[in-house]
Amino acid sequence: xxxxxxxxxxxxGKTLVxxxxxxxxxxxGQLLDCDVEEPNAAIFIKPETEKTIKASVPVPVVDExxxxxxxxxxxxxxxxxxxxxxxxxxxxxxxxxxCGACTLLCPRGALTEQPREIGRIETGRKGxxxxxxxxxxVGEAMSPPLIRQVKKLLDPGQTAIIxxxxxxxxxxxxxxxxxxxxxxVTEPTPFGLNDLVLAVETVRKLKIPFGxxxxxSDLGDNKTEAYCAAxxxxxxxxxxxxxxxARGYSTGKPLIEILPEYKNKFRRVxxxxxxxxxxxxxxxxx
Amino acid sequence: MxxxxxxxxxxxxGKTVVxxxxxxxxxxxxxxxxxxxxxxxxxxxxxxxxERHEFKIGQTAVIDRQLCVKCGQCLELCRFxxxxxDYTVESFSCEGCALCHYICPARAIRMAENIAGEWxxxxxxxxxxxxxxxxxxxxxxxxxxxxxxxxxxxxxxxxRLDFIIxxxxxxxxxxxxxxxxxxxxxxxxxxxxxSGLHDAQRVMEVARHFSVPVRMVINKYDLNPEMTDQIxxxxxxxGVPVIGRIAFNRMIVESMVAGKTIIEQASSPxxxxxxEIWEQLEE
Numbered sequence: 328x329x330x331x332x333x334x335x336x337x338x339x340g341k342t343l344v345x346x347x348x349x350x351x352x353x354x355x356g357q358l359l360d361c362d363v364e365e366p367n368a369a370i371f372i373k374p375e376t377e378k379t380i381k382a383s384v385p386v387p388v389v390d391e392x393x394x395x396x397x398x399x400x401x402x403x404x405x406x407x408x409x410x411x412x413x414x415x416x417x418x419x420x421x422x423x424x425x426c427g428a429c430t431l432l433c434p435r436g437a438l439t440e441q442p443r444e445i446g447r448i449e450t451g452r453k454g455x456x457x458x459x460x461x462x463x464x465v466g467e468a469m470s471p472p473l474i475r476q477v478k479k480l481l482d483p484g485q486t487a488i489i490x491x492x493x494x495x496x497x498x499x500x501x502x503x504x505x506x507x508x509x510x511x512v513t514e515p516t517p518f519g520l521n522d523l524v525l526a527v528e529t530v531r532k533l534k535i536p537f538g539x540x541x542x543x544s545d546l547g548d549n550k551t552e553a554y555c556a557a558x559x560x561x562x563x564x565x566x567x568x569x570x571x572x573a574r575g576y577s578t579g580k581p582l583i584e585i586l587p588e589y590k591n592k593f594r595r596v597x598x599x600x601x602x603x604x605x606x607x608x609x610x611x612x613x
Numbered sequence: 614m615x616x617x618x619x620x621x622x623x624x625x626x627g628k629t630v631v632x633x634x635x636x637x638x639x640x641x642x643x644x645x646x647x648x649x650x651x652x653x654x655x656x657x658x659x660x661x662x663x664e665r666h667e668f669k670i671g672q673t674a675v676i677d678r679q680l681c682v683k684c685g686q687c688l689e690l691c692r693f694x695x696x697x698x699d700y701t702v703e704s705f706s707c708e709g710c711a712l713c714h715y716i717c718p719a720r721a722i723r724m725a726e727n728i729a730g731e732w733x734x735x736x737x738x739x740x741x742x743x744x745x746x747x748x749x750x751x752x753x754x755x756x757x758x759x760x761x762x763x764x765x766x767x768x769x770x771x772x773r774l775d776f777i778i779x780x781x782x783x784x785x786x787x788x789x790x791x792x793x794x795x796x797x798x799x800x801x802x803x804x805x806x807x808s809g810l811h812d813a814q815r816v817m818e819v820a821r822h823f824s825v826p827v828r829m830v831i832n833k834y835d836l837n838p839e840m841t842d843q844i845x846x847x848x849x850x851x852g853v854p855v856i857g858r859i860a861f862n863r864m865i866v867e868s869m870v871a872g873k874t875i876i877e878q879a880s881s882p883x884x885x886x887x888x889e890i891w892e893q894l895e896e
Contacts, residue, residue, distance in 0.1 A: 336651050337783040338625010342808065364784035365623055365815065367808035405672075405710050426692055426710030465818045468755065468787035493624045493783055494650035497752040500705050516869050518629065522651040528749045532705065546866050570836070577806035577837040 335522030337493035340542035360460035374451030383442035393437035400429035515547035622812030624783035642776035660735030680721035705750035755787030805840035
């Protein structure tokens with residue numbers, strides 16, 4: 328079972344929920360940090376690093392001895408990553424989406440692909456938990472290729488938690504696509520609700536069953552609860568604001584360490600999620 | 614004309630609340646919400662939309678099922694896993710590269726223009742406001758950011774405004790880069806947590822990479838005074854002035870719930886702190 332943690336808005340407590348949910352597993356499990364622009368799960372997991380994998384994307388390289396400057400590569404590149412002058416081909420690797428069109432369509436076979444590093448993945452372990460965090464290099468614009476590479480390391484035999492980036496566009500879609508369930512973390516403020524509604528639209532579009540966690544549930548107003556009730560969205564956990572949590576979290580402590588009674592609460596959330604996933608699978612078969 | 618962007622690396626540090634306050638304090642300005650993925654500034658500024666425009670960009674593959682011979686080439690060569698085994702296109706995965714269109718031997722794939730979102734020019738009680746809504750699951754948010762910044766620059770030039778105040782997106786990827794390049798100053802709002810420091814460090818590096826001068830504000834500083842000192846020290850070593858510290862205050866949440874900026878709603882110590890932040894920024 329793959330459970331993605333998402334939020335629409337940043338700072339609602341996605342990492343707080345993802346890390347404690349992963350640490351509350353009974354047996355083996357895995358946590359993938361796909362918030363590769365700002366990966367923070369490691370701060371709370373404090374894993375023993377096993378190996379570092381350099382993540383790269385293929386970008387075109389021109390063999391000018393074969394090139395006749397026909398301009399086909401530049402014509403088919405939708406991202407303006409190749410410019411062909413009279414006797415020079417310029418490649419702009421930062422704009423390349425690594426789709427492979429130029430290499431494949433070059434009539435003279437003058438283009439090949441070479442890897443360009445965009446980030447790294449430092450796999451690690453904490454007890455029974457496998458930890459796979461992606462970290463995008465500073466200055467890189469595109470995170471989805473790195474997110475895809477983190478997800479390639481997912482072991483399908485074990486329950487997986489995916490900590491996703493904020494927002495509703497390509498990075499978060501790449502992170503949550505293919506999950507069995509999506510847990511949306513929100514807070515009961517107009518900002519939180521505005522972004523929750525967008526996140527709900529997103530998971531509905533992807534046809535992934537989902538539920539909500541309300542963080543700082545006693546700050547703000549009750550419009551978020553009302554929205555969830557009206558939309559028939561299960562609220563699986565409420566975490567009230569406590570200075571103790573904020574303080575502990577600020578020093579890198581996971582929630583279930585700050586308040587151990589949350590371990591059972593997170594286990595119950597996991598149980599409820601697996602029930603919902605089973606029910607939704609049955610519905611699809613039926 | 615001076616462009617000031619408010620960023621954070623991490624989301625939820627209070628970026629929009631600070632931007633809203635600057636919008637209330639600055640004179641002669643246009644505001645832009647560049648967090649097109651999850652725009653929130655409109656919840657404080659209550660814009661009245663005057664202009665609405667479609668944002669057309671990129672394209673999506675469409676397979677003609679009559680012509681398709683199910684040869685499997687598109688399925689095999691698409692690197693974005695956007696072609697389903699039943700030869701339909703998963704539009705939210707398609708990056709519009711058109712590779713499938715070129716290689717399809719049956720010429721069954723065409724590229725259709727994509728409407729990725731909308732952008733608006735509005736009036737608010739604080740002045741003009743340019744904002745946008747990216748369609749769900751759309752990409753190219755960096756280009757939408759570039760578009761609304763251009764519109765704001767045009768308005769600032771036309772109306773001879775002194776400032777462009779930009780609410781930036783979280784992260785360090787393309788929307789952030791598109792919000793940050795070419796501005797006169799970036800204000801980073803951080804909170805005293807390990808993740809706040811970690812993300813602020815990364816976003817400071819991005820700002821340095823693009824040679825943008827940076828100032829720092831520590832929000833909720835009293836939640837962890839030791840961490841606040843640590844961030845202070847880090848900023849000093851990095852050469853980034855810390856120009857403000859905002860205490861944790863339930864009133865900030867209350868003003869957000871009321872849909873008001875802190876300047877309209879909250880108590881005087883908060884207003885004083887934010888006024889001092891603005892005075893140091895506008896210099």
